[in-house]
Amino acid sequence: MKEISSNKKRMQINKIIIHLLLILGAIITIIPFVWMILTSFKTLGESTIIPPTIFPKQMQWENYKEAMRTLPYGKFYFNTIVYTMLTTIGQIVFCSMAGYAFARINFKGKNFIFVLILSVLMVPGQIFLIPQFMIMKKLGLLNSITALVLPGLFSAYGTFLMRQFYMGIPKELEEAARLDGCNHFTIFWKIMTPLVKPGIAALAITACLYCWNSLMWPLIVNTSIDKMTLSAGLSTLSGQHGTNFPVAMAGTVLAVWPMIVLFAIFQKHFVEGMASTGSKG
Amino acid sequence: MKIKRSLSILLVVMMLVAIVAGCTKKDSDGSADGKTTLTFGLWDKYQEPIMRELADMYEAKNENIKIDIQLTPYGQYWTKLETAATGEVLPDIFWINGPNIVKYAANDMLVPLDELVESNNIDLSVYPEGLIDLYTVDGKLYGIPKDWDLTALWYNKKLFDEKGVEYPNENWTWDDMVEAARKLTDKEKGIYGIAARPDTQEGIYDTIPQAGGYIISEDRKTSGYDTKEALEGTKIWIDLLEEGLSPTLEEQADTNAIELFKGEKVAMVYAASWNVPVFMQNEVIKDHIDLTIMPLIKERAATIHGLSNAIAANSKHKDEAWDFVKFLGSKEANEVWAKSGVVIPAHKEVLDIWEAAHPEINLKAFVDELDYAVMYPVSLNTSKWNDVENEYIKQIWNRGITVEEGLKKISELMNEALTKEQ
Numbered sequence: 001m002k003e004i005s006s007n008k009k010r011m012q013i014n015k016i017i018i019h020l021l022l023i024l025g026a027i028i029t030i031i032p033f034v035w036m037i038l039t040s041f042k043t044l045g046e047s048t049i050i051p052p053t054i055f056p057k058q059m060q061w062e063n064y065k066e067a068m069r070t071l072p073y074g075k076f077y078f079n080t081i082v083y084t085m086l087t088t089i090g091q092i093v094f095c096s097m098a099g100y101a102f103a104r105i106n107f108k109g110k111n112f113i114f115v116l117i118l119s120v121l122m123v124p125g126q127i128f129l130i131p132q133f134m135i136m137k138k139l140g141l142l143n144s145i146t147a148l149v150l151p152g153l154f155s156a157y158g159t160f161l162m163r164q165f166y167m168g169i170p171k172e173l174e175e176a177a178r179l180d181g182c183n184h185f186t187i188f189w190k191i192m193t194p195l196v197k198p199g200i201a202a203l204a205i206t207a208c209l210y211c212w213n214s215l216m217w218p219l220i221v222n223t224s225i226d227k228m229t230l231s232a233g234l235s236t237l238s239g240q241h242g243t244n245f246p247v248a249m250a251g252t253v254l255a256v257w258p259m260i261v262l263f264a265i266f267q268k269h270f271v272e273g274m275a276s277t278g279s280k281g
Numbered sequence: 282m283k284i285k286r287s288l289s290i291l292l293v294v295m296m297l298v299a300i301v302a303g304c305t306k307k308d309s310d311g312s313a314d315g316k317t318t319l320t321f322g323l324w325d326k327y328q329e330p331i332m333r334e335l336a337d338m339y340e341a342k343n344e345n346i347k348i349d350i351q352l353t354p355y356g357q358y359w360t361k362l363e364t365a366a367t368g369e370v371l372p373d374i375f376w377i378n379g380p381n382i383v384k385y386a387a388n389d390m391l392v393p394l395d396e397l398v399e400s401n402n403i404d405l406s407v408y409p410e411g412l413i414d415l416y417t418v419d420g421k422l423y424g425i426p427k428d429w430d431l432t433a434l435w436y437n438k439k440l441f442d443e444k445g446v447e448y449p450n451e452n453w454t455w456d457d458m459v460e461a462a463r464k465l466t467d468k469e470k471g472i473y474g475i476a477a478r479p480d481t482q483e484g485i486y487d488t489i490p491q492a493g494g495y496i497i498s499e500d501r502k503t504s505g506y507d508t509k510e511a512l513e514g515t516k517i518w519i520d521l522l523e524e525g526l527s528p529t530l531e532e533q534a535d536t537n538a539i540e541l542f543k544g545e546k547v548a549m550v551y552a553a554s555w556n557v558p559v560f561m562q563n564e565v566i567k568d569h570i571d572l573t574i575m576p577l578i579k580e581r582a583a584t585i586h587g588l589s590n591a592i593a594a595n596s597k598h599k600d601e602a603w604d605f606v607k608f609l610g611s612k613e614a615n616e617v618w619a620k621s622g623v624v625i626p627a628h629k630e631v632l633d634i635w636e637a638a639h640p641e642i643n644l645k646a647f648v649d650e651l652d653y654a655v656m657y658p659v660s661l662n663t664s665k666w667n668d669v670e671n672e673y674i675k676q677i678w679n680r681g682i683t684v685e686e687g688l689k690k691i692s693e694l695m696n697e698a699l700t701k702e703q
Binding site: 043044045046048049050070129130133134137142215216219220223224225235236237238239240241242244 | 320327355360367368545546564565
């Protein structure tokens with residue numbers, strides 16, 4: 001009896017320690033967000049004061065007005081949402097089809113092609129910047145939403161991810177479907193794809209996050225402010241010598257809230273997606 | 282099933298949107314409505330409104346021209362410009378700075394302007410000589426100066442008053458400044474007399490010439506870092522650090538010197554003219570700061586830098602672009618810059634207007650320094666040896682190596698980089 005209660009006690013202490021650590025971790029993670037919001041309400045002078053003040057002396061809603069005034073947020077939201085949705089849908093369609101092919105169909109040179117695709121993952125993305133730019137230029141697509149979307153419609157990472165999910169499905173299922181007269185496409189679409197939904201969710205989330213945050217490509221390929229995404233437009237708020245931090249932070253708050261809302265809604269999937277891919281997007 | 286159907290509908294809709302978005306893209310030449318569109322690349326959000334004002338002024342006079350300003354933040358500007366140069370789609374006109382001018386000029390990316398300047402009777406003597414030199418590569422001019430910047434000694438009058446120290450003046454020598462810094466440093470309050478900045482244009486690019494040295498030889502072939510003048514010009518900063526009159530490198534890494542000055546933790550700082558709007562917008566310090574010329578070491582010198590407007594060699598509208606660049610170089614356009622107070626306009630005749638933008642501080646100090654301004658050091662691949670400078674300046678400031686060793690290393694690696702350029 002005594003042993004059990006002491007065991008229970010020990011477990012409780014462990015739990016408390018774990019929770020304390022988790023709370024500490026949560027606080028550390030949330031500080032930049034809180035700081036961003038607090039700074040967005042300060043005056044320029046207060047934002048750089050030493051030692052810093054934590055709460056703004058007076059709420060400066062003007063910073064938000066100023067951010068909205070200097071940047072066309074309506075266009076940014078539209079562009080970013082179109083860019084994010086098209087890319088995400090494109091990746092789901094193309095990567096799951098490619099992933100299925102690599103996982104379940106035997107064809108000549110399959111491994112060779114797969115290695116080629118994987119090799120794309122081995123080089124840093126910046127290497128593609130100029131070639132991609134040249135391709136867009138030749139297609140006459142510079143400075144358009146299409147140019148934003150096109151290179152991201154397919155990804156090596158997504159193909160690899162989906163292949164792993166399709167490989168995990170037992171062969172018997174495929175054989176049974178074949179006996180019932182299914183061809184490859186119906187097996188892919190009706191039998192297998194519904195089974196890899198967690199994979200699709202994971203892919204959708206990483207693609208979404210990637211688009212929302214991507215900076216370099218939108219900045220390079222699009223020149224006019226009307227064709228920019230939130231992150232690219234936001235970056236123009238930082239000056240060469242000194243930045244108006246309160247306004248920049250207000251602008252950032254305006255840019256991140258949709259992702260925060262999305263996270264709140266799909267929290268469960270986000271966590272699952274991260275856990276199953278081991279990627280932080 | 283329901284989800285699948287709505288997903289496919291969504292997909293179709295999105296694809297349609299993409300097609301429409303692709304199709305509504307206007308002809309990039311903008312000649313559809315009979316107007317010529319000139320694209321203009323720049324990097325500063327805070328200067329964009331003034332540039333827009335000038336563009337509007339120009340468009341009002343030239344009805345068939347439209348000016349499209351393309352803003353890219355400084356952090357990505359050069360990457361973007363290089364990509365655009367590779368793709369031969371540079372903006373018709375764009376800002377260029379000292380470290381990049383030789384590279385773009387030597388690779389035939391820019392239109393040489395000498396003949397145009399001559400045939401239009403443009404008087405280049407209204408611009409600071411050091412700037413014309415900076416934008417002249419192999420005897421040809423590649424940019425019309427837009428603005429310039431120099432460094433001055435800024436000080437916080439409140440901190441001077443608290444310690445009863447006399448404000449800096451034009452006759453100060455370096456020793457006077459050190460003496461004042463000793464009185465101003467207050468360890469208890471965490472206040473330092475001056476910030477010894479591990480910086481180039483706001484630091485050793487000024488003090489080395491003031492000690493009689495140079496950064497790069499006139500033929501851009503050798504480094505000046507191995508001279509005893511360079512040693513002196515660098516060592517005087519380290520002495521400040523060693524005496525504890527300046528925040529250490531570590532402290533400055535947490536909060537840089539400009540921020541420390543804004544936070545009233547340093548009484549004096551070497552800060553360039555681009556800080557004028559930064560300081561004057563700051564309600565904490567703006568009413569009790571002032572500036573004067575840099576104190577004398579051995580001789581008077583100040584490294585001048587500034588931006589130019591350049592025309593892309595692959596522009597389809599060179600004539601129109603030149604006309605706009607000509608307008609931007611005019612007294613009229615410079616007046617607009619002068620009134621804004623954001624940057625020092627390149628045109629000498631409007632400097633008094635600029636000084637009047639903030640009559641409460643001694644902006645004349647910058648104008649006075651113009652008399653002995655020295656050219657900003659550049660070469661073909663400036664960024665190569667700029668990286669070397671940055672790395673070893675940090676090590677010297679951190680006192681990981683002695684000043685002698687550090688400068689020797691910089692001059693060796695810089696000479697190596699310069700040899701490769703030829």
